Amino acid sequence: MRKHKLSRRKFMATTAAASATMIAAPFVRTANAAGKISIGFWDHWVPGANIATKTVVEEWAAKEKVEVQIDYIPSAGSKNLITIAAEAQAKAGHDIFAHPTWSPQGYAELLEPVDDVMTDLIKEHGKVNATVEYLGRANGHWLAVPATVGSQIKGPCSRIDLMKSLAGIDVQAMYPAGSPPKADAWTLDAFLKAAEACHKGGKPFGIGLGGTSDSVDSVGMFFHAFGAMLVNEKGELTVKSDKVRQAMEYLKKLAAFLPPDAPAWDDASNNKWLVAGNGSMILNPPSAWAVAKRDAPKVAEQCWTHGSPAGPNGRYAPFLPYFWAIWGFSKNKPAAKSLLRALSTRAAAEKMVAASAGYDLPSFEKLTDFKTWAEESPPKGTLFHYPNPFNHQILSVSAAPAPPKIAFQIYTQAVQTKMVVRFMQGEPLEKTLAWAEQECEGFLRT
Amino acid sequence: MVDAVLPGQGQVAAKAVRRSSLRKTMQRKSTIAFFMTLPLILLVALLVVYPALYAVHLATLNKGMTKFIGFGNFQFLFRRETFWMVVQQSCIFALTAVFFKAIIGFVVAHFVHNIPAKGQRKWRGMLLVPWVIPPAMSTLCWLWLFDPSYSAFNWVLGLFDVGPIHWTGDAYWARFSVILVNIWIGSPFFMIMYLAALKSVPEQLYEAAAIDGANWWQRIWYVTLPMMRNIIAITALFSLIVTFANFDIVQILTAGGPIDKTHVFATWAFRVGIQSIDIPQGAAVSLFMVPILAIAAIFILRDISKRGSEV
Numbered sequence: 001m002r003k004h005k006l007s008r009r010k011f012m013a014t015t016a017a018a019s020a021t022m023i024a025a026p027f028v029r030t031a032n033a034a035g036k037i038s039i040g041f042w043d044h045w046v047p048g049a050n051i052a053t054k055t056v057v058e059e060w061a062a063k064e065k066v067e068v069q070i071d072y073i074p075s076a077g078s079k080n081l082i083t084i085a086a087e088a089q090a091k092a093g094h095d096i097f098a099h100p101t102w103s104p105q106g107y108a109e110l111l112e113p114v115d116d117v118m119t120d121l122i123k124e125h126g127k128v129n130a131t132v133e134y135l136g137r138a139n140g141h142w143l144a145v146p147a148t149v150g151s152q153i154k155g156p157c158s159r160i161d162l163m164k165s166l167a168g169i170d171v172q173a174m175y176p177a178g179s180p181p182k183a184d185a186w187t188l189d190a191f192l193k194a195a196e197a198c199h200k201g202g203k204p205f206g207i208g209l210g211g212t213s214d215s216v217d218s219v220g221m222f223f224h225a226f227g228a229m230l231v232n233e234k235g236e237l238t239v240k241s242d243k244v245r246q247a248m249e250y251l252k253k254l255a256a257f258l259p260p261d262a263p264a265w266d267d268a269s270n271n272k273w274l275v276a277g278n279g280s281m282i283l284n285p286p287s288a289w290a291v292a293k294r295d296a297p298k299v300a301e302q303c304w305t306h307g308s309p310a311g312p313n314g315r316y317a318p319f320l321p322y323f324w325a326i327w328g329f330s331k332n333k334p335a336a337k338s339l340l341r342a343l344s345t346r347a348a349a350e351k352m353v354a355a356s357a358g359y360d361l362p363s364f365e366k367l368t369d370f371k372t373w374a375e376e377s378p379p380k381g382t383l384f385h386y387p388n389p390f391n392h393q394i395l396s397v398s399a400a401p402a403p404p405k406i407a408f409q410i411y412t413q414a415v416q417t418k419m420v421v422r423f424m425q426g427e428p429l430e431k432t433l434a435w436a437e438q439e440c441e442g443f444l445r446t
Numbered sequence: 447m448v449d450a451v452l453p454g455q456g457q458v459a460a461k462a463v464r465r466s467s468l469r470k471t472m473q474r475k476s477t478i479a480f481f482m483t484l485p486l487i488l489l490v491a492l493l494v495v496y497p498a499l500y501a502v503h504l505a506t507l508n509k510g511m512t513k514f515i516g517f518g519n520f521q522f523l524f525r526r527e528t529f530w531m532v533v534q535q536s537c538i539f540a541l542t543a544v545f546f547k548a549i550i551g552f553v554v555a556h557f558v559h560n561i562p563a564k565g566q567r568k569w570r571g572m573l574l575v576p577w578v579i580p581p582a583m584s585t586l587c588w589l590w591l592f593d594p595s596y597s598a599f600n601w602v603l604g605l606f607d608v609g610p611i612h613w614t615g616d617a618y619w620a621r622f623s624v625i626l627v628n629i630w631i632g633s634p635f636f637m638i639m640y641l642a643a644l645k646s647v648p649e650q651l652y653e654a655a656a657i658d659g660a661n662w663w664q665r666i667w668y669v670t671l672p673m674m675r676n677i678i679a680i681t682a683l684f685s686l687i688v689t690f691a692n693f694d695i696v697q698i699l700t701a702g703g704p705i706d707k708t709h710v711f712a713t714w715a716f717r718v719g720i721q722s723i724d725i726p727q728g729a730a731v732s733l734f735m736v737p738i739l740a741i742a743a744i745f746i747l748r749d750i751s752k753r754g755s756e757v
Binding site: 078081082085089102103106107109209210211212259260261262263264265266269272273276278408409412413418421422435438439442445446 | 508509510522525526527528594595596612613614615620700701702703704705706716717719720721722723724725
């Protein structure tokens, strides 16, 4: 029998190689390494959409021999935000949690960086848009992976018939299914004229001016189109600027053509407005259309999701990504990272998009060509332009480009919509701006 | 007669005395009461005292919760226009709601008291319904009645060519709406408390007043009200605390809008602390309720104990 003598040099080399393999391997399953993992997913409001994440996780768990526990936590009543806050305080809870738009920035210090996962995903699926980077990165590190589930663009969803008959705009010709948009004439002026015409015709645009996300995103889109910002990227107050004044004057004119109770609208109001056949346009992801398909098929047949109007600063569309983040206190980080990779494959994303009838949006540039958006109907092609396939819009989030921790406060306190309502209700513009400046000044504190 | 005490006998006696005094202590009513309430005291300490102290601790931290800043959060709040608006609104909301709940409760309690005993139970049960339904559920029904676009009230008003009223869209109507719902939910509590107080007023007092020629109003003013004063004060205090801390009605009906005009302490603390991820600031907002309620409680309870000692 030959005897192997292990030299010191050989021992060192073998150990180094083994360590490198262990660090580099995404997640290597051994008999006891798999362990347990718990996930807090967002409870999708499209019926049956949760099945996609459940299937992907279960397949991954079976392959990796990991015991998983999935909880679907709704955002209604801010239940997900309350759970996140509780887990952050207790430093215990789920390993992976689906964080809404601003949450990763709010809990940046408590999240496990996922630079390695994001580097690989970007290599595989292409770049992510600037808004995802703005919301998902802090101090040079990726805080979380942009989730397909829950991510959305809140562009216009118009009534084909009403826009044609009342405003003389053919939205299908402007945004043809399968072809690039021909929307050069779709500007803020055209939008305002159309709003006026539809208001006169008794079918006003359904844009809320309340304190919830849909209202804030809509108003934010107009601010961006004018290049108006309350706080700039350096964290300096820019409320009293000409661009902000222009945006406010425009929004005051627009508000006159919106439903008079718009200041009380929440995120359900615009959906109900469209489904009930009361209006000719809302700014919303296709969830309203999906409900109309079930409850008011005649309305759904006339819906067309398309791009936003362009302003002096460009054509902006509100984009709200969800993020899958790993808590720093997670006891099974390698498995969590492995699962994030599994959830972010092209096949998994396609499954999620299909299960949500096109509502969910992957954030990577090579993942905007799924057949779901081209094939969903009625009418066929209604969602073709929803994922911004020709990149003709700049995807943005209201209150950007202020430093995220400040922008987050501006967003959740709905400062921009409150400014519009105050001004609309007769407050002098300079007084409104002074109020907004004082509010934003308060958000600068650390 | 024993001339000498055996060694050790003193110790035994002392032990016996100690044992008997322990037994006496254990047999004392107050001791038994203490031990019987101990589980509740521990529960209160765990669920009330600990969170309260933790809230005080949180309110002294900076936004990132990384360093102690003392009263920094409170100083910051005092400079905010929105905060003072919330203080004002919370006071308007709580005082108006409690006042009307007390009036309605008092009137309805009299009506019910005057119903013959046979049918009274049925009425009592029916009138308690708004109070026993979970507030979140009944407020949702009210939300549908006030819905911005599909208000059932507006539909009815429309039949008479009135309205539409923007119940939750106009600041003043929104305030009216949240107060109205609070009154609707809270009045039965006052009613049942006042009814119990009314039943305990001796009938002879009314008979004596009638013999003295007192009219209906004088009987209320000189007999009923003085006999009910303690119950009225306790009920008002209890309701004031609960109404000040109200969250569900405002959150469901208006979420503090439009333009923050219906925010109360709890909803604004939630908006700032949880939704805007500024837990220390949220804790500071919610703690601001404590001094206001403590002052109210001191005055009311002092008045009650003063009257108690007079009796």
